[in-house]
Amino acid sequence: MDGKSTSSLFRYPTSFCVYALLTLMVLLILILNIAQIKNHNASIDESNQNWRIYPLPKLNSREKQQMQPKRDLWTERLVQCGYQNHSFTPEERSEGTFLMKMIEWPKPPNSAVPFQKSSNPAYSPFVILNSAKTFYVGDQFQVMLQMYDFDGHPKRYGGDYLQARIHTPALKAGSAGTVIDNQNGFYYINFNLSWPGKVEVSVLLVHPSEGIQVLKRLREERPERVYFKSTFKSGAVSETTVCNLCLSQSQPFCNFTDVRTGEPWFCYKPKELPCSARINHIMAGYEQNLLEGEEGHYFQSQVNVKKPILPSGLAHVTVKPSPHAGKDLRECVPGKSLLSPAxxxxxxxxxxxxxxxxxxxxxxxxxxxxxxxxxxxxxxxxxxxxxxxxxxxxxxxxxxxxxxxxxxxxxxxxxxxxxxxxxxxxxxxxxxxxxxxxxxxxxxxxxxxxxxxxxxxxxxxxxxxxxxxxxxxxxxxxxxxxxxxxxxxxxxxxxxxxxxxxxxxxxxxxxxxxxxxxxxxxxxxxxxxxxxxxxxxxxxxxxxxxxxxxxxxxxxxxxxxxxxxxxxxxxxxxxx
CATH class of the missing domain: 3.40.50.1110 (SGNH hydrolase)
Incomplete structure (x- = not known):
């Protein structure tokens, strides 16, 4: 601005005030925008923490895993292991996200539950609801149980994995039940009655909810706990190296990704031979010492793994024949949805x-x-x-x-x-x-x-x-x-x-x-x-x-x- 313009501003006070006010407003807006940008960047940085993931094998410690929440795009894990990101259609991406959500399993409210507070099948009998009722072939009936811990206290959360069936040994008859987890310590099991006679109920605690959290940890953090090898051979020279779906990049490796499906597979590169000398595939062994702290207590065969749960009261119902129970079934043709019970x-x-x-x-x-x-x-x-x-x-x-x-x-x-x-x-x-x-x-x-x-x-x-x-x-x-x-x-x-x-x-x-x-x-x-x-x-x-x-x-x-x-x-x- 030249001197003439400046003097004219002072000559007209009203114009100067308007100019000063406009300048102040611009500065104020600029300051607010800078603050918003900083906040926005901070939120992006925080969001990026949720989108961070690490390769499957040779992961960092459990504590570091928990400090770095996983990205919720299921394809990210695959890309880390050699799958090509561009090969997924939008429909496949959506389907994978849906399926991962579908199989989510209930968690205990606390990450570390003492063994004494874990599920104890010996303290958790089942009861047949309406056991005095007259049942007929074609009816349904229900069993209920509340899970207790080793201190004898009722549990307030679910996530236990149960299997159940009804059976009549004399008739070599049996059918699977459908388990419903109320996620508050109560479980209901539904059965269809398909034959007459004395029908007994059997319920198994396959894994307590606390044990399943260990299985989930191993599945995510220790996928290399079963490892594989391949032999490479050329003439009299033979070498064997470790192979797996996703290998640490700590040393050179051979890429055996299938060209047609894009399914990856890797082996560490032999010292002398080329990758093309690979001749076979071998299951090599099992990693040991997988459990930490008290985790071993959750995998006791006679205590809490496939342990029968006993009844409170009757363990059977008597089923009478029904003239209306039968139905005409058609021939077996493909395309039908799976029913339960099948x-x-x-x-x-x-x-x-x-x-x-x-x-x-x-x-x-x-x-x-x-x-x-x-x-x-x-x-x-x-x-x-x-x-x-x-x-x-x-x-x-x-x-x-x-x-x-x-x-x-x-x-x-x-x-x-x-x-x-x-x-x-x-x-x-x-x-x-x-x-x-x-x-x-x-x-x-x-x-x-x-x-x-x-x-x-x-x-x-x-x-x-x-x-x-x-x-x-x-x-x-x-x-x-x-x-x-x-x-x-x-x-x-x-x-x-x-x-x-x-x-x-x-x-x-x-x-x-x-x-x-x-x-x-x-x-x-x-x-x-x-x-x-x-x-x-x-x-x-x-x-x-x-x-x-x-x-x-x-x-x-x-x-x-x-x-x-x-x-x-x-x-x-x-x-x-």
Whole structure:
């Protein structure tokens, strides 16, 4: 401003006052904006703390983990482990977020609960509600229990994992119950009455809520607690290195990410040999000393892991026949939603609640059903049992020796006269298995893409057990890839039958709980069911079939259970 302008301001006081007032207002607005920017930046910094995440293996201490809250985008964990961020569609991102929310588990109000304040099944009897009522086949009834701690005080929060069934030993009858957690220490269990007679109730505390928090910690912080190796070989030189889904970048590694699915896998680079010299995959071992402080108290087989809960009063109801209980069931066709209960045992035979199960009691009946069929069985050892059962029971289905180990495969069986071909392949990494060639572990999605399909093609698969030690996110991504391939297969060959075997329960000694707990399996099973809902596939509900049966829980169920699983499977192949 020149001198003339300045003098004119002083010559006119009113103009000067207006100018000063405007200047003051501008300065005031500027100061307020600067304060807002600082506050905004502080809020961004605070928000960024919530969006910070660390790689899965070799994580910092538990305290540092708690200081750095995790980002709530489920794909972030996958990207940290080598998945490509651009490969996720918006729908898949939303679905993953929904599924992670769906399986959230109730937490104790305090992060550290003394063992004496944890759930004690010995002090928490169940009671049958309205036990004096007259029950008929087709009715429902309910059991209630309140959980108490070791001091004999009632618990005020939920999160315990229970399994329950009703059964009549004399009839070899049984059915699984549905547990409802009120999250205040009270639990209700619903049962459907499907047969007459004296029906007994059995309830198990699989894990106390405090133990589940340990399992969650291990799943998030110690996914490397089962570790793998691969051998690299060239001529006389051989090296073996550690492998896993997500490796620390502390040393050079080989990237074996599958080109077609984007599923990552890594091995530390051999000192002398190139990455291309890798020849196999091996399950190497289990990390030990996983528990901290009092955590070991939550995994005592005779105290709080799969511990029976006793009744208060009667442990049974008497059920009368009902002329209106029966209903006409239709043939077994894919595309139906899974019901609960999915069925029940009667005289050791599984009776579905949704369709008519055929009986395949002789090799001839099975051969007639499979005549002209190409059958592909894909997955882990719990579905390999189907291949073994069929090839042992049906004499005409000859298993060929391909030089592969029984527990590894692949396997091939043929009935040339009846034009039946049956193949088994273990699913791709991660898988806990004996040494097996890389080429013999196809990803299920890739295998499905290679199958032509058609009305004579039958595909059965399962995948769950070997993901139990990992966070749930990689499992969600694996199923998304498999579903893509199924949809492509059904688009080009809609007559193809795809059958999915669900997870099954197992025995849980202390060490098994830390790597392969039923709670881990249950969470994955929930994801699997939801992922394939509304798609033209069929299910064999091995989860309920193993809970409902009278035999002890095993990872690999006895042949009578496998026979029933096979009958459900074949009822979709050859419905009534």
């Amino acid at each position: 069925g029940f045992y009667y005289q050791d035979k599984w009776m579905s609640t949704s369709c008519n199960i055929r009986r395949f009691d002789t090799p001839v009946v099975i051969t007639d059903c499979l005549r002209g069929k190409n059958v592909y069985i894909l997955g882990d050892s719990t579905i390999r049992q189907w291949f073994e059962y069929l090839t042992e029971f049906v004499s005409g289905l000859r298993k060929f020796d391909l030089g592969n180990l029984r527990k590894a495969g692949p396997h091939l069986a043929l009935d040339i006269d009846n034009k039946i071909k049956m193949e088994y392949y273990a699913h791709g990494t991660p898988i806990r298995i004996l040494p097996v060639s890389n080429q013999d572990l196809p990803f299920i999605a890739n295998k499905l893409d290679e199958i032509k399909g058609g009305k004579n093609t039958v595909i059965a698969f399962t995948i769950w057990c070997h993901f139990n030690t990992f966070p749930v996110e990689p499992y969600i991504r694996r199923l998304q890839n498999i579903r893509r391939s199924i949809l492509r297969l059904l688009e080009r060959s809609p007559d193809t039958l795809v059958v999915i075997k669900t997870a099954n329960v197992q025995a849980l000694p202390r060490d098994v709980s830390l790597y392969n707990s039923d709670w881990y399996s249950y969470q994955l099973d929930l994801v699997m069911r939801k992922m394939f809902e509304g798609i033209n596939v069929a299910f064999v509900d091995a989860w309920e079939m193993t809970i409902a049966h009278y035999l002890p829980h095993e990872l690999h169920p006895k042949s009578i259970i496998i026979k029933n699983e096979i009958e459900v499977f074949l009822s979709y192949v050859c419905p009534l």
